[in-house]
Amino acid sequence: MPDRSPFWLADAVRPDFPILARRVGEWPLTYLDSGNTSQKPRQVVDAIAAQYLEHNANVARAMHLLGAEATEAFEGGRAKVASFIGGRPEEIVFTKNASEALNLAAHALGQHLKLGPADEVVTTVMEHHSNIVPWQLLCERTGATLRWFDVTESGRLDLAQAHADGLLNERTKIVTAAWVSNVLGTVNPVIELAARAHAVGAVFVLDASQGVPQLPTAVRDLGADLVAFTGHKMVGPTGIGVLWGRYDLLEKLPPFLGGGEMIEIVEMERSTFAPPPARFEAGTPPIAQAVGLGAAADYLSALGMDNVAAHERAITAYALERLNAIDGLRILGPNEIADRGGAIAFTLATPDGAEVHPHDLMQFLDSRGVAVRGGHHCARPLHKRFGVQSSTRASFYLYTTPDEIDRLADSLIYTRDFFTRGAA
Amino acid sequence: MPDRSPFWLADAVRPDFPILARRVGEWPLTYLDSGNTSQKPRQVVDAIAAQYLEHNANVARAMHLLGAEATEAFEGGRAKVASFIGGRPEEIVFTKNASEALNLAAHALGQHLKLGPADEVVTTVMEHHSNIVPWQLLCERTGATLRWFDVTESGRLDLAQAHADGLLNERTKIVTAAWVSNVLGTVNPVIELAARAHAVGAVFVLDASQGVPQLPTAVRDLGADLVAFTGHKMVGPTGIGVLWGRYDLLEKLPPFLGGGEMIEIVEMERSTFAPPPARFEAGTPPIAQAVGLGAAADYLSALGMDNVAAHERAITAYALERLNAIDGLRILGPNEIADRGGAIAFTLATPDGAEVHPHDLMQFLDSRGVAVRGGHHCARPLHKRFGVQSSTRASFYLYTTPDEIDRLADSLIYTRDFFTRGAA
């Protein structure tokens, strides 16, 4: 289809997302906050409703007809998620979100590796708080030291500096990083990071929360030992996240949360635990959410993740072009499309050099129907590193159209000019 | 309405639960597994769908129109759940299920109380695994000793024996128990347990997973310091649970899971944390699930929890009568309606004294459309205490009709007779 618009995907999918037809006052809704959470197609919402209204029962332990249907639907969701990322069903641990998955990784690895005061854990300064705080808490519990990769001015991990500093060394037990930054959009060299971690004998944990929704994922090729991501950013429901792990590692990890479903034999004196993934899924799992996430994986697979990624590239390239043309606008992070995901964070200043605060900017944009995020986007250390208190972020997904980018650009100019007049 | 049937509630609500009109082959579905998970009314499922299709955005950190709507809906869910149990919104911590709530309690209390080898934690032998294993893991981490209340032959907590043994003493730091047993149906004397725990200076944690769905709840009157329950057993969605806590206690507890939303200021070196409930809610919360749980609370409140409890009593009394009339059937736990919830576990033997195994029983019942649970119901220690490997459990809820109880009784007799013939 050589004469297809580069943005055909958005036109094809928008009818599945009724929320995108909403209006904000006289303006059409322009939802550019997908990095925060994605919108959901009818197919996903319908699958959840059907599960509740037609097949609802508890799983595993209920063996009657509805129980069998619910178990099949739930485990079917697990199998779909597994094949979506090129893993095996028994490697998929369902959590409540990516944050729980990362905390599970921190607790279980800390205990498995018997982390102590002589050990080091390495993260990066560009992480989401959910990939910083669990490791801080782990280091506090165990006495280990937390270290981190810095970033270059252009928003790439500073591998050279890290090498010079001996950041990864024989004391390093765990290395973790985001696949795609939720602020800068930077796509990190995951395979290289994994190799460097493994070279010093460390476990590599990948925060793929912004990667899996945008990029075709073959989890085995990434080289990571554990991979966390979240349902609500990939057209799936809230209330579900995933920790994928190499089975031979998962098998060695101790449980984290205790309770029903994760046990083998419970005595009052002691208990033994089920093999993975059940070992890490205490209590009633997110049943309808797993069904919904399976439907989300089906939805994306049917479109083709190659097409989703191509759309993300095309729309991000267009947005970079439009935003770079705005006087006073400064993009944080990579300004070219190479190794870049669909999130653009920026600051905007009036001609007299005064910044329009992201919170004010966001409010003006919102009044024109444009939904972006203003603040530190759960990445305060990264903002501090760039010397800004906060930024405005526009983030795109498969349904984002060039018209929406135009409305963003026009609204930014309007807002800058309003605050310029205020100064005059 | 003096001439209303004692079972009017079921007739009134059944149209809201389309799944109850399903058939299993030629038989009508008879869902008697509500203690495992309840069915969901259309109102709850519609509220979830509307949230996704019309108001979906992330909460707290998204301040555009959809973000404001989603935040209002989510916090509205919290407020509804709070008022449903007579608590304040800021005392409601959303977790993924009751099991996570109990693990959160165990981790946070263990750290707050600086639990060590000289300390004791007390649970009961009638607990669900989710209220045993988290405390076992806590004791393993800290060196504290786990002790437990025994039960009497009639399935009540053996308070006299506990008193004689000095079970609660100056070493006791945490006492926990279920409000209502998920196997025996026993309603425990919560207020007395709380008072005894407080008398020795211990914190009292209540597992209200089977209580809140069935009984009007005024959390402050129960005397517990922390109370856990779960959405999916109270006509709400999967993927959400609740830890209620006295605010002055919550305020003192350290965080458990780390990540976005639960922080105040994050630096790479250290972080400070938000006040409760945010402190305990790392990452994107179960947004649509909170909306659904709010709708569930509204649904139950509109019916009146007094009416729900009255129905549970009436249907349980009728079931006890029908089941007690079956030769070979032995009920585990209280055989009278006083202080008893709507779960009945039993064993069934043929005239030659051979037990029909619950798994076989369940399968026969299922073939006649009757859904019950067979096994140890996540309470293996309790079964061991009663000298049985497993049992069959029928559990009821607001939509259960006396016809369904009749079908249960008839199917039990049929199955017993089939296995009797097999023996002849």
Added chain:
Amino acid sequence: MSVEAMYQEIILDHYKAKHHAGLRDPYEAEVTHVNPSCGDEIMLRVHLDGDTVADVSYDAVGCSISQASTSVMSDLVIGKTVDEGMALAASFSEMMHSRGEIEPDEDVLEDAVAFVGVAKFPARVKCALLGWSAWKDAVAHALAAKES
């Protein structure tokens, strides 16, 4: 297929009077297997005499399907070589995962063909396999012990 038909006479007979039940000496390996979803448990011992399965003894609690299947299994494998036993285990497992669509070979599986109906009830397949998995595991342990 009806549930009544699934519970064939053969299954009920083995359930009422389990063959080779009880734990006996001598043995080279003892294992415990559990079906956590229903609580069925089995402790099983294997005694090998050279390549031959000289004895299988067990103590088990569980439903009629798991009990009868274990009883039938012990009949089948005792006196066979380890390889023959493993081949039987494979045939049985294949039948159980066929959703009832394989016509089992009665000359090979003998009484075990009665379980073909169980294969139509996915939730019960685990029950029928519990004793067989324990046996395979115990044999593996016994062989490993012999090696070292």
Added chain:
Amino acid sequence: MSVEAMYQEIILDHYKAKHHAGLRDPYEAEVTHVNPSCGDEIMLRVHLDGDTVADVSYDAVGCSISQASTSVMSDLVIGKTVDEGMALAASFSEMMHSRGEIEPDEDVLEDAVAFVGVAKFPARVKCALLGWSAWKDAVAHALAAKES
């Protein structure tokens, strides 16, 4: 009401030129308050002279609403008694929680009446209150310090 109308001239003026900004000595209490959802932060000092608010000084980062509100607040409370300041804080808070339905008293709240429009934007109410909460907290600390 339009967002343009919400950003009144008064607000923008205070935002461009914040009154009483910077941290100064002497002071009896210093507090840091944060709005975690947007990252706005303020460090604020209070100097009391007897019952009188002798000085309020601060270092803050944040949006125009939080910055301007803090600036207006400092104008209002400096020179007043603690009780008068607390009464002002209560009036301001009441106005902000009115969803814009209260007609504020300009004689009392002076420049702060400009924020009545902000009350129509629930997400921004926290911004307008940040400086005020910090001030109330700092005063409480200062009084507590005086007691002991």
